[in-house]
Amino acid sequence: MPVITVEDVLKHAEQFEQMLSDYYARLSERSNREGVRLLADYMSRHRRRIGEALQKLSQEQVKRVCSEPLRYAPQAADCRCFEGIDLPPGAAAEKVLDAAVTFDECLVRLYRQVLQQPMDQEVLELFESLVRTEQRDEIQLKKIKAMDYF
Numbered sequence: 001m002p003v004i005t006v007e008d009v010l011k012h013a014e015q016f017e018q019m020l021s022d023y024y025a026r027l028s029e030r031s032n033r034e035g036v037r038l039l040a041d042y043m044s045r046h047r048r049r050i051g052e053a054l055q056k057l058s059q060e061q062v063k064r065v066c067s068e069p070l071r072y073a074p075q076a077a078d079c080r081c082f083e084g085i086d087l088p089p090g091a092a093a094e095k096v097l098d099a100a101v102t103f104d105e106c107l108v109r110l111y112r113q114v115l116q117q118p119m120d121q122e123v124l125e126l127f128e129s130l131v132r133t134e135q136r137d138e139i140q141l142k143k144i145k146a147m148d149y150f
Helices: 006-030 034-046 049-055 059-066 093-115 121-147
Strands: none
Touching (some): 006 034, 006 049, 006 059, 006 093, 006 121, 049 121, 059 121, 093 121
């Protein structure tokens, strides 16, 4: 069985976050709706969860957490999360928000798979924090959608 570490999972999640940022930046550039452009621009800039979470730890803690081995590789959040989501230039903000919730759900699934494994308390706390952050984001996105702000 190949060895996978927490660092491998975090790097993959960071790559997914970067894909999301790029996706929203492209959407912002090509949208013909001002509200959607503003929303997509905001979404492209605020997706830095992993870095924010790791900044709360000391260098020693980061090194210890990242080197923690995992028994099995979680099913990664990846391009499959983008399947079935086609946002044309004329897409409504509601559709952008729905897509954002779907992406958050992909990350929550990834983090919960990691949490199912035996691990050090620091690693547990990191991934619990990431789950809470993504869940708060989901709630906020749903509130924005309900207010029909855009």
